[in-house]
Amino acid sequence: xxxxxxxxxxxxxxxxxxxxxxxxxxxxxxxxxxxxxxxxxxxxxxxxxxxxxxxxxxxxxxxxxxxxxxxxxxxxxxxxxxxxxxxxxxxxxxxxxxxxxxxxxxxxxxxxxxxxxxxxxxxx
Numbered sequence: 001x002x003x004x005x006x007x008x009x010x011x012x013x014x015x016x017x018x019x020x021x022x023x024x025x026x027x028x029x030x031x032x033x034x035x036x037x038x039x040x041x042x043x044x045x046x047x048x049x050x051x052x053x054x055x056x057x058x059x060x061x062x063x064x065x066x067x068x069x070x071x072x073x074x075x076x077x078x079x080x081x082x083x084x085x086x087x088x089x090x091x092x093x094x095x096x097x098x099x100x101x102x103x104x105x106x107x108x109x110x111x112x113x114x115x116x117x118x119x120x121x122x123x124x
């Protein structure tokens with residue numbers, strides 16, 4: 001079993017930056033992918049970014065590409081968010097999986113491991 005826990009959310013101004021962290025524990029040797037989803041008020045869960053546990057491959061949604069960077073250092077995954085916009089306001093969830101295929105990474109229901117979520121609020 002794997003546990004994941006986020007930290008680092010908070011309040012930022014439009015154009016500012018924040019970094020989210022997600023610490024994985026337990027059977028981290030079984031992880032194949034880790035990433036982030038977000039849920040804004042009144043909206044559906046949205047894919048943000050994912051990385052292959054080896055760290056060689058990353059993938060971003062169109063809404064965050066060139067602004068957000070996902071990375072890994074040992075058992076912690078980071079999401080560096082820059083040039084934040086009001087529409088980035090959401091609860092951000094760290095996710096992990098042993099089994100999700102790279103072609104299916106945008107599907108939240110396929111991820112086995114979820115954090116509790118961390119709020120990111122961007123003021124305009």
